[in-house]
Amino acid sequence: MAVRTGAVDALAIQGADGPRIFTLESADYGYRHLIEQMSEGAVLLGPDGLILYCNAALAAALGCSLSELLGRPFTDFIPAKYQAYWAELWLVGWNTHARGELPLQNGRDGALRPFSVSMNVLTFSGTPTLAVLLADMSAHREISTIRSVVVKQNALLDRKNEELVRQQAARQAVERAAAEVSRVLEGIPQIAWTADLTGATTYLNQRWFDYVGEQAVSAEQIASRIHPDDFATCMQRWERSLANQEFLELECRILSAAGDYRWMLGRALPSRNEQGEVVQWIGTYTDIHEHKVAQERITQAQRLLRDNNEELTRVNVDLDNFIYTASHDLKGPITNIEGLLVALTDELPIEARQRPPVNDILGMLTKSVERFQRTIEQLSDVAKLHREHGLPAAPVPLAPVLHDVCLDLAPLVRSTGAQLDLDLGDHVAVTFLEKNLRSLIYNLLNNALKYRSPDRLPRVRVRAQPEGRQVRLSVQDNGLGISPAGLRKLFGLFERLHSHVEGSGIGLFMVKKMVENAGGRIAVESELGVGSTFTVLLPQ
Template identity: 30%
Template sequence: MKTVKMKSQSELNEELENYFSNTIIPQLFVDANLLLQKFTPPAMKQFSLKHEFIGLPIQDIKEHFRYPTLIDNIKVVIATGKILEKEIQTTDLRWYQMNILPYHIRRENRTNGVIITFVNITNRIQDLKEQEKLIAEYELLLDTIAHDIKNPILALDLTIQVLNRPGKNAEQHATLLKNMASSIIEIKKVVDEMAGAHWNKERYQSVEELLDLQNILEDVRLTLAPQIMESGAIIKQEIDVSEIKFVRRKLRSVLFNLLSNAIKYTASDLRPEIVIRTYAKDNFMVIEIADNGIGISKEDQLSIFEKFRRAKVEVEGTGVGLYLVYTVVVNAGGKVTVESEPGKGSTFKVFLKLKDT
């Protein structure tokens, strides 16, 4: 029978030493007493380790790893003998794939420490975040397009209903036909943008430009002309700050949804009265839209910015408008607030960062 020669402890230590000297990724060997016994040269660079740290308790040098729960993770692996794998972010904002493997001495049937491997995945995490951002932007784009194409269709439907009512004179007919033409132009614009986004990805990217808020408001007012005429809405403007650097379609969507809601959520026996104010505050442009509508309860105010959540189901809508407003503004570093009481109207305030132009 062939005799298998067991390797001596010195031979095992030499192999371990050779392994750590030639490994090209950051790796540590911490023994069962939580003393740092070995580390690879890349670990010296990544975590500024020094040879004199060998033999020191990991507790004394834990700041070099900039990961607060490292010692607790090591203790768990030593106690359970199970591998621990996790993605971690250190306090210097780098990301690592950390693997903690139990170091077994088989002939003694015990765990004599752990080997810890760190693989820098910062670039991968950043790429994933960029992809998530693009996906979120694309989803927001789809929601916006679906919402934008619905609005002129509703305006067309409303105009046709008004046209079918008896007693219209030539001037009223001309106004209504103009509203229909405007709605058709809006639908064509959205369809063209959809096609452009498909064939030319640059076309629908979020490109900021210097905008005049009053021009955007006029565009929105023309789009809402059928609703304004049907409701008899009175819209006043008090514009102190007009210029802002923002994405045109997004600012238009924010204003459209807030104004459309202000008209829509008004008691049937009242004429909508809306005041639009803008002013500067703490390096923000504040767009304030106040109405005399039906108001929103405190309870409903907690959920109105959630997707598909609607405070009043008896009023036609999809529950997407305020979600789009909130998402666009927050993603741009701003915020949206609401002050309202049932029966006393609502005031929405949009805070948009003022940037160097």
């Protein structure tokens, strides 16, 4: 064996007469011959880590020739994950005797082989070198495996050791399972971890260390990463899951390497063996920070929408009350005006009433009072419509209602020479208040006839067909048509697009409200000078 005594490097060889000491200078050839015959690997490294000498055993283990090894950095054969460990051994070896274990990588096929490492400083020609002896541990590990088998066999024969063997087998199963779990968990994008039956962390994948930016593995370090507001709840749920061996799910904020807390979804399940016994816990943390932030924004938006809806409801109630009060309060004055107008007419001599401009003025006053009265009635209808919202509706057959409306409009149809084409499916019914359905159809047909084109006879086509859980009702005409600007304000309250026909601008507003209150939709397509098509979707 190589020894170092004081400033003299020597070789000690056990002989029949006791150990014999050879200095390197006096026994260089014998020393080299002995090194070459060793089954262990031997290498001399310079201060820069380059290989100055290597015996045949180590060259064979590394899969390289001696010429390929000399002058090459020894670190070329050390796996990347063991470079830091080798650096520590290297520093200790130059200062004192150092021992350790690490794998070396074969230069040909990349295979790893474990070695026991022993190193010491030797001096050649006044130059210090680091002598490294490497013992292949592969055979040692194979012997350990054989011994384990023998122990198991002896344990089967020896009842006293049966429990010990069972525990050893269980421990090996856990280790194998842990190794397999570690391999799988390193390949997933989430933070993954395992814990033993007491809840202590036994493994963290690389995603954890990338996230926290440090090798935080102690229970205290991990706990310090959880937001203080979330820590107590997390621990309570974790302890409950451990006690009941049940699925764990929680949300918490974990401090990142950047110094900010991010929301994580933590989940864990107990891993069981073939006997159904829990052997470990396997869990993950999934980053849900963006989801939580978006969820909070949605919650805030919903809260704002709810507040706005409440405010809008209050405004609608106030508007309903105003419309109802206004229409009610205006009935008295307009009735008085109508009475005064009648009284004034009666007081005037017949000749005076028939002379212009008195006759014209009386006629305009009468028409103005009538329009005012109709407007008040329609405002009352609007108020009633708001109050009817939410009332239960029943299925109403469409054909009878359409037939009654056509009878009401028969005088207008005859006077205009209009042609009505009705195309209704069999037994078509809608869930709607019957009086509202009558008002809807009446308004659409009446408008189609009122706003007819002077260049052609009016033709109105009414179709109604089931469409899924709804009924599509369409009213198509060849009338005046509506401009794009008119379409944008068509359903507004008191909006009128034509002044040559009497109207209040309330009808289509009420039609839209009735349809939407019933959960339906109304749309219109129109081309100026060609005609319009109103389409209503109503629930069956």
